[in-house]
Amino acid sequence: MPRILALDAAAGGVSIALAEGARIVAYVEWREDRMAGERLLFWVRQIVGGASAPGGVAVGLGPGSFTGTRVAVTAAKALAWAWGVPLLAASSLQALAAAVPMGPSAVLSSTERRGEEVYIGRYFRGQSGAEALAEDSRWQLPNLPDMARRPGDALVVVGALAADAEFIARMGARTLEEEVGAARGLVALATAGQLREVDRFTLEPTYLRGPLILPRSAMSAAHPPGRELSNGGV
Amino acid sequence: MDEGADGAGELFLGIETSCDETAVGLVHAGQGVEGEAVASSAGKQDRYGGIVPEVAAREHVAVLPGLVAAVLQQAHRQPQEITAIGVTAGPGLFGALLVGMTAAKALAVAWGRPLVAVHHLEAHLYANALSGPIMFPSLALLVSGGHTGLWLWRGHGDLVRIGETQDDAAGEALDKGARLLGLGYPGGPAIERLAATAEGPGPRLPIGHIRGGSPYDMSFSGLKTALRQTVERDPAVNAARYARSLQEAVVQALAERVDRALDAFQVGAVYAAGGVAANRVLQARLTAIARAHHIEAFVPEPRYCTDNGVMVALAARHGFLAGARLSLEQGPRTPWPLGTERL
Numbered sequence: 001m002p003r004i005l006a007l008d009a010a011a012g013g014v015s016i017a018l019a020e021g022a023r024i025v026a027y028v029e030w031r032e033d034r035m036a037g038e039r040l041l042f043w044v045r046q047i048v049g050g051a052s053a054p055g056g057v058a059v060g061l062g063p064g065s066f067t068g069t070r071v072a073v074t075a076a077k078a079l080a081w082a083w084g085v086p087l088l089a090a091s092s093l094q095a096l097a098a099a100v101p102m103g104p105s106a107v108l109s110s111t112e113r114r115g116e117e118v119y120i121g122r123y124f125r126g127q128s129g130a131e132a133l134a135e136d137s138r139w140q141l142p143n144l145p146d147m148a149r150r151p152g153d154a155l156v157v158v159g160a161l162a163a164d165a166e167f168i169a170r171m172g173a174r175t176l177e178e179e180v181g182a183a184r185g186l187v188a189l190a191t192a193g194q195l196r197e198v199d200r201f202t203l204e205p206t207y208l209r210g211p212l213i214l215p216r217s218a219m220s221a222a223h224p225p226g227r228e229l230s231n232g233g234v
Numbered sequence: 235m236d237e238g239a240d241g242a243g244e245l246f247l248g249i250e251t252s253c254d255e256t257a258v259g260l261v262h263a264g265q266g267v268e269g270e271a272v273a274s275s276a277g278k279q280d281r282y283g284g285i286v287p288e289v290a291a292r293e294h295v296a297v298l299p300g301l302v303a304a305v306l307q308q309a310h311r312q313p314q315e316i317t318a319i320g321v322t323a324g325p326g327l328f329g330a331l332l333v334g335m336t337a338a339k340a341l342a343v344a345w346g347r348p349l350v351a352v353h354h355l356e357a358h359l360y361a362n363a364l365s366g367p368i369m370f371p372s373l374a375l376l377v378s379g380g381h382t383g384l385w386l387w388r389g390h391g392d393l394v395r396i397g398e399t400q401d402d403a404a405g406e407a408l409d410k411g412a413r414l415l416g417l418g419y420p421g422g423p424a425i426e427r428l429a430a431t432a433e434g435p436g437p438r439l440p441i442g443h444i445r446g447g448s449p450y451d452m453s454f455s456g457l458k459t460a461l462r463q464t465v466e467r468d469p470a471v472n473a474a475r476y477a478r479s480l481q482e483a484v485v486q487a488l489a490e491r492v493d494r495a496l497d498a499f500q501v502g503a504v505y506a507a508g509g510v511a512a513n514r515v516l517q518a519r520l521t522a523i524a525r526a527h528h529i530e531a532f533v534p535e536p537r538y539c540t541d542n543g544v545m546v547a548l549a550a551r552h553g554f555l556a557g558a559r560l561s562l563e564q565g566p567r568t569p570w571p572l573g574t575e576r577l
Contacts, residue, residue: 037336037565038565041336041339070291070333077295082340202300211292
């Protein structure tokens with residue numbers, strides 16, 4: 001199996017995995033916000049070291065921290081091109097869902113939370129990979145997102161919302177004992193054939209929000225609570 | 235091209251993303267510029283009426299590493315031939331710098347090449363190395379939309395700041411004046427074009443003088459108000475004359491400081507750089523002042539006055555030879571004053 005280097009920085013920290021097929025041979029997670037620029041390539045060099053170039057680079061596209069996602073996507077594009085290997089990508093929310101130990105379960109994954117606004121993904125985690133139940137979106141709390149799940153399937157919440165006990169209780173969900181890193185999920189998605197090959201030059205992160213950060217008052221006027229937020233002109 | 239005896243045969247890649255331009259340059263120590271490419275988000279920024287850092291950062295991601303690939307192809311060079319990769323590490327927009335630095339770090343890791351952190355303003359000055367070896371000591375004038383100051387350039391990596399604007403940059407004053415006159419952005423070239431059509435001089439605008447500071451300090455913030463008051467008082471004078479008045483006030487303020495510095499310091503040359511240095515009236519004035527002091531004034535070609543990757547590659551070469559390296563754990567450095575404090 002070819003070796004794959006997987007990178008994600010949409011959730012605040014950085015998550016990096018080197019895998020041979022489904023087997024992760026090196027893994028680093030650095031859970032410190034806004035440090036992707038200083039940590040990501042340092043750890044990539046530590047992990048890849050003097051070994052030959054991997055056979056592919058996988059990256060989480062977000063949505064999540066603008067800066068973190070940009071660092072991961074820029075690094076992945078440049079590494080894949082410079083090594084002359086394929087670039088593979090998936091949603092960071094799908095990657096987080098795929099990092100949950102095998103289901104069956106419905107997974108509500110979440111990356112960056114700003115006040116009551118959070119990026120959420122709704123996925124079904126079965127025996128391999130993670131299937132989307134709805135499109136990734138920007139969500140306004142305290143509304144509870146619909147989770148269409150089969151009777152008997154557990155609901156697992158991972159990412160930023162896992163820290164919100166009240167939300168977990170209202171959803172009737174559970175969390176994992178250990179937080180999961182998206183790079184592990186990227187490896188699971190690669191094994192399940194759920195990563196798509198993307199262009200090394202034109203790839204851009206998924207922002208789900210326009211470039212203008214409006215003051216909070218203007219945001220709530222534009223998006224009254226109670227529904228999914230639009231993509232803000234993206 | 236500066237052909238240091240120790241540097242022939244070296245190839246340097248420069249990546250610049252400090253503001254709204256993504257620029258890449260490839261420079262050979264013996265043969266000069268081998269490749270260059272610039273992509274600008276100015277068109278997209280226009281929609282927002284100013285530079286939005288998030289828009290700039292998004293555009294940088296979209297075009298990297300494509301621009302690097304295009305430059306290497308243009309130059310028919312292979313990555314293995316690159317001696318070192320230089321990248322602007324500051325000062326500038328944090329999120330924008332981060333994209334260029336991440337791309338540079340990734341290339342350095344994948345290709346196993348050394349990385350050099352480049353100071354954006356110092357890189358502007360190094361654009362002058364295209365016309366020959368930099369002569370030391372010299373006087374360096376940096377004039378752009380974001381920065382305006384004077385330095386004594388005593389050697390590679392050895393700059394002493396002797397004066398700077400206390401408020402607006404010279405280019406900012408031209409931009410504000412251009413907006414007042416209903417001209418486009420950037421204001422400098424628009425003002426210069428319009429001023430050239432003026433039949434006769436315009437009304438005189440006051441030149442800011444700083445009391446108690448360095449004799450080489452400048453002030454441009456009063457110019458916009460003065461121009462507006464003049465326009466209101468004397469609306470019959472046409473816009474071309476006002477453009478000429480504004481240009482003259484900015485050029486005069488810069489020229490006076492340079493003249494004063496050349497009286498005070500023994501230097502071998504004057505090097506101007508930055509977007510405003512592309513102004514031909516300023517260039518002519520600097521040339522005349524330098525000649526009066528029996529030295530020469532140098533200004534890069536217009537496309538090397540604005541942000542570009544070639545200047546970063548040129549600065550990277552000197553940083554590399556001096557042993558300066560960028561660690562993978564180093565983030566953008568902004569603010570980052572250039573050189574040491576005043577004498």
